[in-house]
Structures are given as C-alpha cells and as structure tokens.
Amino acid sequence: IGKMIHYQETVESTQKIAHQLANEGVQEGTLVVAEEQISGKGRLMRSWHSPKYSGIWMSLILRPKIPVHEAPQLTLLAAVAVAQAIEDTTALKPQIKWPNDILVNRKKVVGILTEMQAESDRIHSVIIGIGMNINQQLEDFPEELQEKASSLLIESGETISRSTVIQRALYRLEKLYDLYLKEGFKPIKDLWESYAISLGQVIRASTVNDTIVGKALGITDAGVLLLEDDKGKVHSVYSADIEIQ
Numbered sequence: 001i002g003k004m005i006h007y008q009e010t011v012e013s014t015q016k017i018a019h020q021l022a023n024e025g026v027q028e029g030t031l032v033v034a035e036e037q038i039s040g041k042g043r044l045m046r047s048w049h050s051p052k053y054s055g056i057w058m059s060l061i062l063r064p065k066i067p068v069h070e071a072p073q074l075t076l077l078a079a080v081a082v083a084q085a086i087e088d089t090t091a092l093k094p095q096i097k098w099p100n101d102i103l104v105n106r107k108k109v110v111g112i113l114t115e116m117q118a119e120s121d122r123i124h125s126v127i128i129g130i131g132m133n134i135n136q137q138l139e140d141f142p143e144e145l146q147e148k149a150s151s152l153l154i155e156s157g158e159t160i161s162r163s164t165v166i167q168r169a170l171y172r173l174e175k176l177y178d179l180y181l182k183e184g185f186k187p188i189k190d191l192w193e194s195y196a197i198s199l200g201q202v203i204r205a206s207t208v209n210d211t212i213v214g215k216a217l218g219i220t221d222a223g224v225l226l227l228e229d230d231k232g233k234v235h236s237v238y239s240a241d242i243e244i245q
C-alpha cells in the first residue's frame with residue numbers, strides 16, 4: 001500500500017482522481033494525496049472542508065476479491081488503521097463513531113468516505129477517501145463546524161508532521177488489509193469494537209427517509225449497525241447519520 005503515490009498540490013477532490021486512475025487500471029494500493037481540495041466530498045452528499053497544508057486529504061485504491069455487500073468492512077478497517085496511526089503519533093485516545101468518524105474528546109478529527117466501482121457482484125475497485133484534520137486552529141474551521149470538529153493540533157497542543165501520520169496510516173492499513181485477506185473480518189471487527197464510542201448507548205440514526213432511535217447492540221459480520229428500539233425490535237442500519245442521545 002502506498003508504493004505508487006500520485007501527489008498534486010491542488011485538486012477538486014482526491015476521490016475523483018482516484019476513480020479516474022482506478023479506471024485506467026493502476027495497481028492496487030495506489031494512493032492519491034493533495035495539499036488542498038477545492039471541492040472535497042463528504043458522506044451523504046456533504047462537502048468536506050480541505051484547506052491547504054493543514055490536513056491530510058488522500059484516497060486509496062483497493063481491489064479486493066470480495067462480494068459487493070462486504071465492501072463496508074473496508075471502511076471500518078480504514079477507521080481502525082487511522083485510529084491506530086493517531087495513537088502511534090500522539091498521546092490522544094481516538095474513538096470511532098459508527099461507521100467511520102474518528103473523534104477525539106468527542107470532536108470529529110477524521111472523516112472517511114468509501115466509494116465502490118462494481119459490475120454485478122464483482123468489485124472493480126474500492127476507493128477509500130480519508131480526510132484528517134491535523135494542524136488547523138479552531139478559527140480555521142468554518143463557524144458552523146467549530147463546535148463539532150477539531151484537529152490533532154487543537155486536541156494535543158502539538159504541531160504534527162503530516163508525512164509521519166501518512167506513513168503510519170499506510171503502514172497500519174497494509175497490516176490490517178493483509179490480516180483481513182488472510183483471516184477475514186472477525187479480527188478487524190474486534191479491533192473496531194474496541195474503539196467504538198456508541199455501543200450499548202441509545203443513539204438516533206437518521207437516514208434520508210427515516211429516523212430510528214435505539215440502543216446500539218453492535219455491528220454484524222458485514223459491518224452493518226444493529227439498533228434495538230424500545231419495543232425490542234432490532235433494526236439493521238446500512239447508512240445513516242448518528243447522534244448519541
């Protein structure tokens with residue numbers, strides 16, 4: 001992972017470039033990194049604030065031979081790898097909010113966006129986009145984000161080397177990806193649960209059509225979140241915005 005790195009100062013979105021490169025057939029493990037994104041993409045059609053030099057904006061191309069419905073497992077794998085890289089670099093205690101936000105002191109420092117190209121049930125490529133807030137000061141964030149978002153600098157009080165974090169994240173990603181290809185999702189799931197912030201708590205999951213409030217029981221072997229409502233009914237949540245009650 002990261003043997004081929006495609007670096008550009010300014011891009012619209014590293015996701016877009018990764019999709020193009022994936023279509024051109026570049027090797028698995030190719031990474032796209034930029035200093036700045038003009039129109040960074042977040043989950044659920046949101047934008048992602050990606051100012052110059054202060055964060056890590058990167059997209060990784062993987063080509064796993066797994067069925068399409070197992071692709072969300074890779075998102076959870078990426079979240080664990082990035083949490084480990086934060087622990088390798090700082091004294092902070094990262095936590096993961098399902099599926100893949102990484103929080104430090106309850107504020108979001110990392111977002112992950114996974115997109116897939118597939119034909120029928122064959123995965124062509126999985127693009128894992130990782131946005132890490134590293135050296136921003138609070139006033140660098142748009143006002144509406146200041147309450148919920150943070151950076152490693154704000155939380156640790158130290159300026160952090162972005163290249164060191166990238167190196168450690170790639171190292172951790174490669175280790176976990178090898179483990180995943182050898183032993184399947186189970187060991188990744190156990191690690192993910194050890195970082196999970198909301199298991200056992202009552203949370204509100206909002207999807208486009210629906211809101212479910214329930215106790216987070218855990219994730220399934222496919223990476224789907226299970227919520228138990230107050231009538232005891234268990235709901236499977238595939239994609240949603242989570243608020244801890």
Ligand code: BTN
Binds near residue numbers: 056058112131132
């Ligand atoms: C989220 O909504 O939490 C996910 C944010 C993902 C942002 C990253 S930054 C690198 C990559 N390129 C993008 O345009 N988005 C992802």
